[in-house]
Amino acid sequence: MYTEKVMDHFMNPRNVGEIDNASGVGQVGNAKCGDIMKIYLDVKDGIIEDVKFKTFGCGSAIASSSVATEMIKGKTLEEALKLTNRQVVSALDGLPAPKIHCSVLAEQAIKSAILDYAQKNGLQFDELKDFNPDEDHHDHGHDHE
Amino acid sequence: MYTEKVMDHFMNPRNVGEIDNASGVGQVGNAKCGDIMKIYLDVKDGIIEDVKFKTFGCGSAIASSSVATEMIKGKTLEEALKLTNRQVVSALDGLPAPKIHCSVLAEQAIKSAILDYAQKNGLQFDELKDFNPDEDHHDHGHDHE
Amino acid sequence: MNKRIYLDYAATTPVKEEVFQAMKPYFTEAFGNPSSVYSYGREGKQAIDTARKQVAKAIGSKTDEIFFTGGGSEADNWAIKGIAYANKNKGKHIITSNIEHHAVLHTCEYLEKEGFKVTYLEVDEYGQIRIEDLKKAITDETILITIMFANNEVGTIQHIKEIGEIAREHKIYFHTDAVQALGNVKIDVNELNIDLLSVSAHKVYGPKGVGALYVRKGIKLFSFIHGGAQERRRRAGTENVAGIVGFGKAAEMATENLEEHVSKIKKLRDKLIDGINERIKYVRLNGHPTDRLPGNVNFVFEFIEGESLLLSLDLIGVAGSSGSACTSGSLDPSHVLMALGLPHEIAHGSLRLTIGDFTTEEDIDYVLENLPKIVDRLRMMSPLYEE
Amino acid sequence: MNKRIYLDYAATTPVKEEVFQAMKPYFTEAFGNPSSVYSYGREGKQAIDTARKQVAKAIGSKTDEIFFTGGGSEADNWAIKGIAYANKNKGKHIITSNIEHHAVLHTCEYLEKEGFKVTYLEVDEYGQIRIEDLKKAITDETILITIMFANNEVGTIQHIKEIGEIAREHKIYFHTDAVQALGNVKIDVNELNIDLLSVSAHKVYGPKGVGALYVRKGIKLFSFIHGGAQERRRRAGTENVAGIVGFGKAAEMATENLEEHVSKIKKLRDKLIDGINERIKYVRLNGHPTDRLPGNVNFVFEFIEGESLLLSLDLIGVAGSSGSACTSGSLDPSHVLMALGLPHEIAHGSLRLTIGDFTTEEDIDYVLENLPKIVDRLRMMSPLYEE
């Protein structure tokens, strides 16, 4: 069902953990929906020196977190903000259709962490103008409540 | 499905044919229903010297005709009138439920032939008082018309 | 009498060895539930996908227009009730014919009790509906036309393409019961304007208890079996994986060399028809002389009754039928023969012999040698016969 | 990783070798249509009769109260719709529970759209309905109570006998979905006052795509699949002979040594439950502690999500499920766990391991050895877990 890349990132996730006194922390998702993603950033001179994640969610969510953190580590914040869920999906060699939203979660979590950093540091990013970290990212089948 | 007796009488039917100038002839059934039985009697001194049948019908109808003619041959008319379809059925070692009416046909055909003989000879039989040869003998599932 | 000649392919067919081999692993080994996401079951899921492609190809549809069912009868029930209930606000009128299989007829009769109106088109003496009748029957209320592709008893094939065109013109759904047509006639649902189509595995050397309904994409159809999310949420129930795999394989084999198969069967059929016509008097072929299933032979033998004919054939090892196998619980002559206008007494003397992939020339020779004697014998016993 | 441990017997079971051997002749050899009157088909008819006896015996019914279907879902649909439509003049109210299988729930929801009223009884934290609630729900309009015998996800067994008594007292029909109960609980339809009961072959080591509905003699039930005269005119469609034979054999085997089987399975189940409770923190057993299917283990592992748990198990060769296999097309937590009152976030972390005839002590040991590591690993990744 999953690609080898997904399985690799699921079994050997990169960058799991927390960063004490992180420069920025973002959390998206909702335990009710069965998925929460939390991203910790360590930013120096506009560059993401370190990044860690914790994820409560399915295999795709864990793999998406892992690959996404890998993709932004060492990058500038601007570069990181350009990361889309589509890039996450292709880095994993694809995800099953009902699991695409898990990659969206990764994109949102990163944006959310950068927003936190920006707010703490009085910065503004064009890419974050329309970003609302509390927005419901679910465009999939969940119809509880 | 059929007993060996039925198959034997079906394959080697006794008394098939017609009797020229028969003393009595009876026919029951209806081609529309897929069954007609015709019995020819040769009666001498109240005894059935010979009997023949012709039947258009299923295997059970043919076997019933055959065994029934065998059962009345050499018997008195009174004895023949006592023949019931149940006796025909047991002489055949049984018939499947939906085929019981085929044995009724045999009983009726014999009664009808004796009635014909009685009428031609001005005789009366108690057993035939309530007998109506044109009565619909079908108590089975046919529901055409 | 050890000879066994099976000439009842329209009733059912043996599972072909290749089909059985394809099914086999899915009983004891690859037994997982195809709805399972992980290792177990995944093989089953893939096997179902393959089967779906095979069945789709056999009728020229898209893969995702095929939904597996528990047989041809379920497919018929689903199609008709599913369209009827989904469209009852548009209208409550259905058009069918009076020679349909009972799975269609009895479903229509049920719907009549539920407030639908049904027109049962009469057929001509060959078993075809008249296109003019169909046109006249259509009203603003008509939501469904269901006319079988080919008849199971007398083998008559309808003018499906014309019917489909008329349905299309009037924006009415067109369902056809193609249970007997599959593997015997080229089917292309797009060319023929078919919206829904029923097929069954056991008529094409697949297993009993599996069928499929083709539903043209975009058609709203109520579910028939509600429950789990199988068959893309349209037909619930754990999939009969082995059965579906067998159906796929059988459908593939049945349509691979269709023309060759048809011409081989047809030759045997014509030999049998011609032979009977030559050797036996007072017979008549039921059904259409040319628009007819390649394997169907259906004769009336006057003055004798069908069951005694069948029984006599059975005793020499030949299996035929005297109408639809499904109706053998009844003692009535078949509704199809009645619909063709045969008088009751004649309809009772009908015999259907249907030819299939394992039939040989010798089988036909054997029947042609013995059938005249049997007919003679029974006629000699018949009070209706005088010569 | 070549180990393969199947712990998803509630989703489906492998066909047992004896069952497969019993089925085998009916594909390629004894393939005749059981409706045929003569040689071909007669073997099939007899085989079906035998299977009917076997299934009847397994539930304590009369032979002619058993009707074969295309699976458990069809049986549920038929029972509920068949009673509803046949009795709609008496009343249009149905009582069920909110933990039924989707085959029951979705059928009830469909009937609601068709104008019926349905009461969905809530269950307590263990998954049992409250008898008081049932009594209160009954009105003059109530025609059917349909409550499952045992739940497929959490394994809870209902007080069937009491429910049956109440139904009987009020002259209301009582249907129970016993798909999970067969072979795991003693069933006697007379003792338990059951009027209709659904079973499915593939849960008791029989083939997929075959089921049966028990209908107490004298009960008026509308047909669901209309057509031919099969199953004494109540369920049309050429019989899946091989499948039915397999079901018969499987039902016989499943109930022959029921007590022994149950105690063996139960021992393994309790070993697994106790082992998990001992080795892993923040877990909780779903379902009833004692009124529970002998093979069902269903735990919530807090702070982690079920799919990642399943996936991890799959990678070490263990097949389980995180709810009903039928719902795996959905991303929602199961309606059963919700009905038990579990908060969403907790329900997401549920794992069902179901034990069957081929499960060994070693299998359980292997799971107990590896599961704690997997849970640990996933918890370490979870933002909800803090230790």
Ligand SMILES: Cc1ncc(COP(=O)(O)O)c(C=O)c1O
């Ligand atoms: C309780 C219950 N009812 C009904 C069904 C449906 O049976 P089937 O898959 O044979 O249609 C299942 C299993 O799928 C079940 O567990």
Ligand SMILES: Cc1ncc(COP(=O)(O)O)c(C=O)c1O
């Ligand atoms: C024309 C036709 N339709 C429907 C059916 C029913 O198919 P099944 O027996 O698979 O239910 C049959 C055969 O039985 C048939 O010949």
Ligand code: FES
């Ligand atoms: S996190 Fe919701 S399904 Fe992947």
Ligand code: FES
């Ligand atoms: S004569 Fe009518 S069925 Fe035998």
